[in-house]
Structures are given as structure tokens and as C-alpha cells.
Amino acid sequence: MTLLYKYKKEYAIQVSVDSTLLFPFKKIEDIKPLLNEGNYHLYAICKKKVVKFETDIQAKIENGKLKTILKLATDSTGKNFDEFRGIFDLEEVGKPPYSISFKHDDKEIIVLDSDGKTICEAWANFLLQGSLDQLAHTLISNGEYIEAMTVENRIRDLSLEVLYIGQAYGSNGERDAYKRLMDGHEKLTQAMIDIIDNPGEELWIMLFSLDDKLNIYSKDINDPISTDVDKSNDHSDNVKNFNVKPKHLLHAVEAAMIGYFNPIHNHEFKNTSRFPTKNKKYQDVLDLDCNSFCLLMNSRLRQKQAKYLVSPRIFTSDRTAENSVHTVDYALDFERVYMLEDLPLSSHVLFIMELNELEQFEVLNPINIKA
Structure with a gap:
């Protein structure tokens, strides 16, 4: 059967992740003060692998820099580590002498100045x-691509494996x-x-x-279509009105993420129920009768740690941790x-560039509209 376009103008919906927060589960309460600066209804x-400080060698502050040694677990046993010597700029210097201590099994460092600040x-x-x-970015900027790839491989050792994706919304957000x-x-x-016997994770x-x-x-479609012009005009009006309930859009995004990453502990929205299989939870999205649905995910963190912007990679057995951006x-x-069949799916950068060549307009995200 030869496929046709349905309307004289076909539409693709794109949802973008605006910001990301990341914290160790044992310190999840630290997230709370940051929640008012976004609408965090989705989570993974x-x-x-564990990263901790080497406490047998004294960490110290010199010339406004923290000098210490970091250890990255190389397996799940927690017995074998690779070491990294680190020199980190401090945003505040304070007054010496300094007091340095470690918390949470040497995974967090606290530095106080002489005033206790x-x-x-x-x-x-x-x-x-x-x-x-930062090192990988510097090497790439200098044209040192082989060295940058070596650093990139170590960055991937720090990647997070997604075990479960979920959402929470309530009745009105x-x-x-x-x-x-x-x-x-x-x-x-x-x-x-899963990890109770794996101290290295x-x-x-x-x-x-x-x-x-x-x-x-x-x-715009110039080829033959399977409906008439009047239906095409009505369709365009419906898309521009975007009458989609917040929970339906949120379920669609959740289902799209699950279908893409295929986490081991998710069971809904997988296999025969994979998005966009007919499902009443996101029926409003399907009823718009758009051609395509896209999700742009950037896992670069909003919170800033020791002056660095952190861009963790996330992966599953189905998705490798090549970068911090995913286009779904x-x-x-x-x-x-x-x-979108002619767009280059192998490169998220080229995909986004060519997608932006299409005619576009914006609609408000109903998830973020307060009742």
C-alpha cells in the first residue's frame, strides 16, 4: 500500500526538557529548595558508580584552590578504584586557616574558614x-581530538543508568x-x-x-493527500488551539521517554503498549492527529557545583551514554x-538544525499552566 500524507499541512509536536536536577538518593531532601524554580513532574x-574523596591523603586549600584526590569505583564491589588528582577553583576563599571534613562515606566535602563560614x-x-x-571542552577547542576522546571515555564511566522513569501531577499540578x-x-x-550487595554503586x-x-x-504538502482541503483547514485550527489536558501531555512525554530508554523497571508503555499505541492516558495528544511527536532531552544540570556546569550522560542497555542530549x-x-523521515536521525545536532528549518510556531505547555 502506498502511503500518502493526510493533510495539506502536516504538524510535528516538540516538547523540550528545560532543566534537570540531580542528587544522590540519600540526600534527596537537598532538592526541595530548588523545586519552585521549575515544574518537576518527571523523574528518573x-x-x-561511586565517586568519593581519598581521605588518607590530606586535602588542602592553596591560592583559592581546593587540591584533593578523587576515586572512581571501577566495578560494583567497591574495592577497586581509579584515582584522579583534582585542583578546583573556589568561588569564595574566606579566611584561613581552613577546616576540611568529609560526609556520607567520604562522598561529600565540607570546607569551613576560620570564622566557621x-x-x-x-x-x-x-x-x-x-x-x-571542562577538560574535554578545552581539548576540543584546541583541536586535540584524540586526547578529548580519552577524557570522554572517562566521562562515560560516570554515566547514570536509568532504572525507572515516572511522573507525578495530581489533579491540578x-x-x-x-x-x-x-x-x-x-x-x-x-x-x-538491586544494589544492596554492590557497594561500588x-x-x-x-x-x-x-x-x-x-x-x-x-x-506544506504539495503531494496528493488522503483527505479534502476543508478537513485540512479544520485540522490546522485544532492544532493551533492545542486543546490537550496537562496529564495527557505529561503521560505522552513519559511514554515517549520510556519507549526510548526502555528502563528495566518500567513495564507500562513498553513492547506492544509502546508510544504512540492507542492509550486513553494520552488520548488528547492522539486526537490532535498530528504527524509526529518529538522530545528534546538535555541532561545538563541547572544546579551549579564548584563553578562547573555538569552534563551527566544517561543510558540504558538500549541507549548508549554518548552525550548529554537525546532527540526522541x-x-x-x-x-x-x-x-520527518528525511531528517538525519543519527546526529541530534543535525536533526535539531534541520528541524528548525521547518516553519514553526509556539503554544503554551499546559503542564506548566497553574490552575
């Missing part, structure tokens, strides 16, 4: 990730991911059981906030031509 439960409070994971990100995770969570408990929580606006891309795209109707 992850595991990663905290001038540094950082997790080993963020310091190592941020410094390696009053419920967020933090509340859901703090209420007791079956999958979180399962993830804790630990759980981290990643929260996602979506952009306040959605991009709607359009493509789905055809919403398998009985018509897919409008």
Missing part, C-alpha cells in the same frame, strides 16, 4: 564530572516528582534492593522540568507518510 531513578560544600561526583567536562518519591515508592525500593535521582512553550513544526521522535500515524 538511576544508578551509577562554609566556603565549599560539594559532592565528589559533581567535582569530577564538571572538571572532566499540585503533586511533583519530589513528593512522589518521598511518599514511598515500590520501584525505588526495588532499585535499592549507588542510587541517584534525576528530575526533569519541561519548557513553558511547545514548538509546533509544520510542513515518533511517527504518530503509521498509515501516512512520516514528515
Whole structure:
């Protein structure tokens, strides 16, 4: 059967992750002060290799810099580590002499000055990730690509494996991911059981906030279509009105993420129920009858750690940890031509560049509109 376009103008919905928060599960309460600066209804439960400070060798402050040694677990036993010598700029210097202590099994460092003021409070994971990100960027800028690839391989050792993706919304957006995770969570408990005998691994929580606006891309069709012009005009009006309930859009994004990453502890929205299979939870999105649905995910963290912007990689057995940006795209109707089929899916950069060449307009994201 020869596929046709359905309308004279076909549309693709794009949802973007606006910001990301990441914290170790044992310190998840530290997320709470940051929640008001976004709409964090989506979350991922992850595991990663342990990073800690080497406390047998004295960490010290010299000329406004923290000098220390970081250790990255090389396996799940927690017995074998690779060491990294680190020199980190401090945003505040304070008054010497300094007091340096470690918390949470040597995974967090606290530096106080002589007045008792905290001038540094950082997790080993963020310091190592941020410094390696910065080093890789410097090497690439200098044209030292082989050296940059070596650093990139170590960055991938710090990647987070996504175990479960979920969402929380409530009736009118009053419920967020933090509340859901703090209420007791079956999958979180399962993830804790998974690593209970693996001291070289630990759980981290990643929260996602979506952009306040959605991009709607359009493509004018000059080929034969399967409907008439009047229906095409009505369709365009419906897309521009974007009458989609917040929970339906949120379920669609959740389902798209699960279908893309295929986490081991997710069971809904997989296999035969994979997005965009017909599902009443995101029926409003399907009823718009758009051609395509895209999700742009950037896991660069909003919170700043020791002056570094951290860009952790996330992966599953289905998705490698090559970079911190993922572009997810789905055809919403398998009985018509897919409008994005000619875009380069192998490169997220080229995909985004060519997607932005299409005609586009914005609509408000209903998830972020307060009732």
C-alpha cells in the first residue's frame, strides 16, 4: 500500500526538557529548595558508580584552590578504584586557616574558614564530572581530538543508568516528582534492593522540568493527500488551539521517554503498549492527529557545583551514554507518510538544525499552566 500524507499541512509536536536536577538518593531532601524554580513532574531513578574523596591523603586549600584526590569505583564491589588528582577553583576563599571534613562515606566535602563560614560544600561526583567536562571542552577547542576522546571515555564511566522513569501531577499540578518519591515508592525500593550487595554503586535521582512553550513544526504538502482541503483547514485550527489536558501531555512525554530508554523497571508503555499505541492516558495528544511527536532531552544540570556546569550522560542497555542530549521522535500515524523521515536521525545536532528549518510556531505547555 502506498502511503500518502493526510493533510495539506502536516504538524510535528516538540516538547523540550528545560532543566534537570540531580542528587544522590540519600540526600534527596537537598532538592526541595530548588523545586519552585521549575515544574518537576518527571523523574528518573538511576544508578551509577561511586565517586568519593581519598581521605588518607590530606586535602588542602592553596591560592583559592581546593587540591584533593578523587576515586572512581571501577566495578560494583567497591574495592577497586581509579584515582584522579583534582585542583578546583573556589568561588569564595574566606579566611584561613581552613577546616576540611568529609560526609556520607567520604562522598561529600565540607570546607569551613576560620570564622566557621562554609566556603565549599560539594559532592565528589559533581567535582569530577564538571572538571572532566571542562577538560574535554578545552581539548576540543584546541583541536586535540584524540586526547578529548580519552577524557570522554572517562566521562562515560560516570554515566547514570536509568532504572525507572515516572511522573507525578495530581489533579491540578499540585503533586511533583519530589513528593512522589518521598511518599514511598515500590520501584525505588526495588532499585535499592538491586544494589544492596554492590557497594561500588549507588542510587541517584534525576528530575526533569519541561519548557513553558511547545514548538509546533509544520510542513506544506504539495503531494496528493488522503483527505479534502476543508478537513485540512479544520485540522490546522485544532492544532493551533492545542486543546490537550496537562496529564495527557505529561503521560505522552513519559511514554515517549520510556519507549526510548526502555528502563528495566518500567513495564507500562513498553513492547506492544509502546508510544504512540492507542492509550486513553494520552488520548488528547492522539486526537490532535498530528504527524509526529518529538522530545528534546538535555541532561545538563541547572544546579551549579564548584563553578562547573555538569552534563551527566544517561543510558540504558538500549541507549548508549554518548552525550548529554537525546532527540526522541515518533511517527504518530503509521498509515501516512512520516514528515520527518528525511531528517538525519543519527546526529541530534543535525536533526535539531534541520528541524528548525521547518516553519514553526509556539503554544503554551499546559503542564506548566497553574490552575
